[in-house]
Amino acid sequence: MQKRAIFAGKSLPYLLLAPQLLVTLVFFYWPASQAVWQSFLLQDAFGLKTDFIWLENYRELLGNGDYYRAIATTAIFAITVTVLSLSIALLLAVQADKHIKGAGVYKTLLIWPYAVAPAVAGVLWLFMFQPSLGMVAQGLRSLGVDWNPLLNGNHAMTLVIMASTWKQISYNFLFFLAGLQSIPKSVIERPPSTARGPSAASGRSSFRSCRRPLSSCSSSISSTCSSTPSASSMP
Amino acid sequence: MTKHMRLGWLAASMVLFAASGAAAQTEIQWWHAMTGANNEVIVKLASDFNAAQKDYKVVPTYKGGYADTMNAGIAAFRAGQAPHIMQVFEVGTATMMSATGAVKPVHVLMKEANEPFDPKIYLSTITGYYSTTKGEMLSMPFNSSSAVMWYNKDAFKKAGLDADKPPKTWPDVFAAAKKLKAAGYNNCGFGNAWAPWLNLEQLSAWHNVPLATKANGMDGWDTVLNFNSPLHVKHLENLVELQKDKTYDYSGRTNSGEGRFTSGECPIFLTSSAFFGNVKANAKFDFANAPMPYYPDVAGAPQNSIIGGASLWVMGGKSAQEYKGVAKFFTFLSDTDRQVDLHKKSGYLPITKAAYEKTKASGYYKEFPYLETPLLELTNKEPTENSRGLRLGNMVQLRDVWSEEMEAALAGKKSAKQALDDAVSRGNAMLRQFERTVSR
Numbered sequence: 001m002q003k004r005a006i007f008a009g010k011s012l013p014y015l016l017l018a019p020q021l022l023v024t025l026v027f028f029y030w031p032a033s034q035a036v037w038q039s040f041l042l043q044d045a046f047g048l049k050t051d052f053i054w055l056e057n058y059r060e061l062l063g064n065g066d067y068y069r070a071i072a073t074t075a076i077f078a079i080t081v082t083v084l085s086l087s088i089a090l091l092l093a094v095q096a097d098k099h100i101k102g103a104g105v106y107k108t109l110l111i112w113p114y115a116v117a118p119a120v121a122g123v124l125w126l127f128m129f130q131p132s133l134g135m136v137a138q139g140l141r142s143l144g145v146d147w148n149p150l151l152n153g154n155h156a157m158t159l160v161i162m163a164s165t166w167k168q169i170s171y172n173f174l175f176f177l178a179g180l181q182s183i184p185k186s187v188i189e190r191p192p193s194t195a196r197g198p199s200a201a202s203g204r205s206s207f208r209s210c211r212r213p214l215s216s217c218s219s220s221i222s223s224t225c226s227s228t229p230s231a232s233s234m235p
Numbered sequence: 236m237t238k239h240m241r242l243g244w245l246a247a248s249m250v251l252f253a254a255s256g257a258a259a260q261t262e263i264q265w266w267h268a269m270t271g272a273n274n275e276v277i278v279k280l281a282s283d284f285n286a287a288q289k290d291y292k293v294v295p296t297y298k299g300g301y302a303d304t305m306n307a308g309i310a311a312f313r314a315g316q317a318p319h320i321m322q323v324f325e326v327g328t329a330t331m332m333s334a335t336g337a338v339k340p341v342h343v344l345m346k347e348a349n350e351p352f353d354p355k356i357y358l359s360t361i362t363g364y365y366s367t368t369k370g371e372m373l374s375m376p377f378n379s380s381s382a383v384m385w386y387n388k389d390a391f392k393k394a395g396l397d398a399d400k401p402p403k404t405w406p407d408v409f410a411a412a413k414k415l416k417a418a419g420y421n422n423c424g425f426g427n428a429w430a431p432w433l434n435l436e437q438l439s440a441w442h443n444v445p446l447a448t449k450a451n452g453m454d455g456w457d458t459v460l461n462f463n464s465p466l467h468v469k470h471l472e473n474l475v476e477l478q479k480d481k482t483y484d485y486s487g488r489t490n491s492g493e494g495r496f497t498s499g500e501c502p503i504f505l506t507s508s509a510f511f512g513n514v515k516a517n518a519k520f521d522f523a524n525a526p527m528p529y530y531p532d533v534a535g536a537p538q539n540s541i542i543g544g545a546s547l548w549v550m551g552g553k554s555a556q557e558y559k560g561v562a563k564f565f566t567f568l569s570d571t572d573r574q575v576d577l578h579k580k581s582g583y584l585p586i587t588k589a590a591y592e593k594t595k596a597s598g599y600y601k602e603f604p605y606l607e608t609p610l611l612e613l614t615n616k617e618p619t620e621n622s623r624g625l626r627l628g629n630m631v632q633l634r635d636v637w638s639e640e641m642e643a644a645l646a647g648k649k650s651a652k653q654a655l656d657d658a659v660s661r662g663n664a665m666l667r668q669f670e671r672t673v674s675r
Contacts, residue, residue, distance in 0.1 A: 044672040045330050046337040047313045051671075066661075132422065132495050150492075151478075151485055151646045 089172030114170035264318035291560035326630035348562035364624040374546040380509035381609035388521040390502035394418035401525040423484035425503035440622035443538040452626035471651035508609035511582030540612040628669030
């Protein structure tokens with residue numbers, strides 16, 4: 001027979017859940033429901049006059065070609081940032097997980113960008129890439145690249161993708177590193193790919209057969225976490 | 236334990252002290268969007284006013300850029316926490332004046348507070364922007380400017396141009412920019428900040444061509460944009476052509492590109508006259524400004540320019556005592572000597588006729604002619620329906636759409652004509668939405 005812990009009554013678990021539920025209700029469900037409600041309204045800036053207009057806002061939005069272009073742009077941005085930041089973070093995490101000299105220093109440095117406030121990061125990248133004043137921009141120009149994110153949409157997209165990826169890598173790196181470190185040493189040292197023998201199982205194949213599947217839980221967390229802000233931070 | 240009690244008493248007495256201080260004085264909250272030297276001007280104005288009398292205390296608070304300040308004020312109003320005075324940029328005028336009940340018109344405020352107030356003492360080119368068609372002042376002009384052409388005299392000399400005779404017409408500017416480019420200004424012969432303000436709004440007024448029907452919206456919310464005229468298309472076509480080899484270089488929707496002038500990169504730069512303080516502090520070359528260029532084949536050009544900048548709006552729902560304080564503060568602001576002082580310090584225009592005359596009589600403009608250029612432009616001719624000002628709802632968003640379309644033309648994605656047609660039709664859809672929210 002299994003041993004079970006039985007609580008007296010149902011109130012205690014609900015009581016323990018209450019703070020979290022309350023926070024979610026107040027800070028997520030309430031504003032979200034307000035947004036849905038307002039999508040059926042037409043209102044002036046000050047909220048002095050309000051009209052309920054059913055689905056007119058949706059009809060207007062869905063009939064607007066710019067809206068689909070905006071969705072496409074957002075999709076390109078979100079997918080590129082997610083793919084780039086996940087793959088680079090995984091590469092860095094696998095490298096930092098190795099027994100190398102000063103691994104601790106690398107790990108700390110790699111996490112730093114996440115601590116930089118988005119506004120500060122924005123200014124930082126602007127300083128580097130502003131067409132007339134930026135250091136990197138001037139370098140690009142001297143190489144003959146007509147760097148101009150103000151008018152060239154591809155340049156602008158490249159710039160925001162680079163900046164967002166740079167910020168997202170640290171976050172993903174943390175999860176991947178935690179995932180890799182939670183893999184028992186015994187699994188890595190004795191990989192299940194027995195057919196080829198222990199000597200062949202080093203390096204790439206040990207990664208493919210053990211580390212990737214075993215850290216997949218953290219991969220899925222980071223991919224959700226990194227694609228959501230990517231999509232929502234697109235203006 | 237006793238230590239804690241003592242601290243508690245201290246805290247309690249401090250709270251009491253603060254409360255008694257607030258009861259004696261009526262606080263007037265003033266939200267603004269000024270940074271740098273202009274922020275200091277605001278802080279000094281408030282502290283001078285607070286030192287001059289004991290009943291009221293003006294508390295200025297910086298709330299971010301112009302759009303941020305306006306958003307913050309509207310959000311605060313919706314939450315019942317609006318400030319007394321809010322600085323709103325000129326493009327927010329339509330949104331503010333349509334909000335009946337949310338704002339208190341200045342002419343009503345002054346009358347109810349029994350403050351002496353004569354709208355005729357103000358410069359009409361400035362107050363006209365913020366008044367009803369009947370001439371009732373709705374908000375108090377604070378920092379006004381107009382668009383001028385700044386130029387680098389050293390660069391002109393280097394390119395063999397006469398630094399004391401700046402180009403007057405657009406064809407002359409294009410020719411000068413080509414020479415400047417040949418003289419080593421490869422990245423930008425000329426440029427401008429505030430792309431839609433300069434290339435659509437000011438261009439229209441300066442050539443006496445409408446930007447929209449109904450006197451650019453001043454005579455009714457059912458105004459329709461019509462800035463896809465041959466003149467507008469020709470101007471954008473010229474810019475597109477010159478952008479190709481960077482004789483002209485696009486420098487952004489707001490004033491973030493102004494540094495290209497002070498750094499010496501762009502020798503000709505069209506932007507606000509209020510750029511003066513920045514130029515004076517940062518330009519390491521001899522500079523001057525001149526009126527905006529015009530197309531000589533347009534009959535009657537140049538007409539007069541329109542203003543930019545911001546005015547002070549009084550929010551609704553406050554007590555009579557608080558309004559009395561606001562009214563006193565506005566009288567304090569309109570004082571001639573104070574206006575002269577503000578004009579010289581900030582580079583913004585004086586709002587009263589007396590302040591303008593006094594500055595002129597003192598010979599100040601002989602030494603600093605840059606400060607008078609915008610005033611000469613504004614008063615160049617009696618304003619017409621096309622040059623009184625603009626009153627378009629959703630203007631902040633309109634400018635973004637206009638910029639987007641101009642950028643598409645400059646990047647070669649659309650023809651100039653197509654871009655302006657699209658800017659007009661997209662803009663009109665936004666105007667109709669605004670009309671629906673206000674005209675019920």
